[in-house]
């Protein structure tokens with residue numbers, strides 16, 4: 001199941017297209033939490049639905065297959081304190 005990491009809205013199993021659409025919709029409405037999650041975890045560049053869905057798929061696959069690596073890289077990101085860029 002694809003779940004929005006920000007607001008926990010649920011989408012069908014592996015339905016990253018709908019999740020991507022949701023994230024883009026929320027971001028274009030100026031929802032700061034959704035924007036900063038995308039910026040921090042996926043990309044700082046404005047992206048289309050298909051491209052974002054692909055990124056999300058890779059992100060979740062990586063998270064499942066390499067949880068330890070993900071925790072480390074997430075920790076490093078937080079430690080470095082990258083501030084989100086408002087691009088949407």
Ligand SMILES: [Zn+2]
Pocket residue numbers: 004005006007008009022026034
């Ligand atoms: Zn959401």
